[in-house]
Amino acid sequence: MDLYEYQGKELFKRYGIPVSEGRLATSPEEARAAAEELGGQVVVKAQVLTGGRGKAGGVKLANDPRDAEQKAREILGLDINGHVVHKLWIERASDIAKEYYLSITFDRGEKKPLFMLTTQGGVEIEQVAEENPDALARLHVDALEGFQPYQGRRLIYGAGIESPEEQKQVLAIIGKLYRCFVEADAMLCEVNPLIVTPQGEVKALDSKFTVDDSALFRHADVAAWRDTSAADPLEAFAREKGVTYVKLDGEVGILGNGAGLSMSTVDVVVVAGGKPANFCDLGGGGSAEGVVDALEVITRDPQVRSIFFNIFGGITRCDEVARGILEALNRIEINVPIVVRLDGTNADEGRKILADAAPPNLYVEPTMLDAAKRAVELAA
Ligand code: GDP
Ligand code: MN
DSSP, rough: EEEOHHHHHHHHHHHHHHHEEEEESHHHHHHHHHHHHHHEEEEEEESSSOOOOOTTTOEEEEHHHHHHHHHHHHHOOOTTTEOOOOOOEEEEOOOSSSSEEEEEEEEETEEEEEEESSSOOOOHHHHHHHHHHGEEEEEETTTTTTTOOHHHHHHHHHTTOOOOOHHHHHHHHHHHHHHHHHHTEEEEEEEEEEEEEETTTEEEEEOOEOOGGGGGGHHHHHHHOOOTTOHHHHHHHHHHHHOEEEEESSSSEEESSSSSHHHHHHHHHHTTTBBBBBEEEOOTTHHHHHHHHHHHHHOOOOTTOEEEEEEEEEOOHHHOOOOHHHHHHHHHHSSEEEEEEETTTTOOOOOOOHHOOTTTTTEEEEHHHHHHHHHHHHHH
């Protein structure tokens, strides 16, 4: 789960990482009131789950409350890389002398958390890594040993931070960020920029924070931050049902078991001359309940004109899936044709169950390509 900047900063604050004081606003009037409360110059920041807001005009300085209201009006409703701005974070403006970069993420190759620190902050880290790799200090932490203070020192010397005052503050922030990363079950904590003010104060000016979905049960407060209004309502419904669902813009609804097969199914539909309406993964189960849930999700998408149900039985048994399909047809009204391809464990049995019941609007095809062609034809 990706957190908004203001949510990430809330977690930073809990761990003692310095951030600027701020307020959330959803209208120009609220932005003005927030600026009044904060006093002085503020920065008005679009809250969207994508980077590069600054470049896209989503981060603006405002000199007074009236100006904040005006800037809020300009930013609200802005489309930043496909994300429409509904929320603003208004924070006390900082003077910036230097922009650094600090992050922790997982290095899956090494199976360890990886710190990155550079004094070349404020730009995309990929750019620094490419153009100036020596400026980027990288350091792995052994999860069992935990973070050791000498590692922090190695990072700051590696990055070339020379002022003792800055070193002290950055060291403290590194330690706190590691604790925050571990205790929040984060996958990514990125501070870009980590600034140094002209007075020599170091603080986090931005936050990019991702929490492991699988650990959300341990963080009820963070889970409650999920903004269902930002997500597609159908995707929210799918999540509620525990179905993996991705909306696409064609007309053939796709249901497969397992991510690999579902993605291949998307490809085959394109090969057959059609366009997938979505990508829906039943997962490894394929129980009747799972099939009903998935069909319920798919049929709620008004763009779906036909459904391609592609199952390869491994652990999943095709007879069970066939029963699930019949059960789903009993329980929910489905007005679009369904094309089924069953292969693998108990496929013959599954096909027989469907043939015996012979529900209207259900087509069983022997191969993936035949089924794709049929589904595309029926969607036309
Ligand atoms: P991003 O573009 O989505 O990464 O958003 P950031 O929060 O990183 O802001 C982008 C840029 O806006 C920063 O790199 C700063 O240069 C600038 N900025 C953000 N907040 C302030 C502030 O309080 N004062 C000043 N002077 N500039 C700011
Ligand atoms: Mn940033």
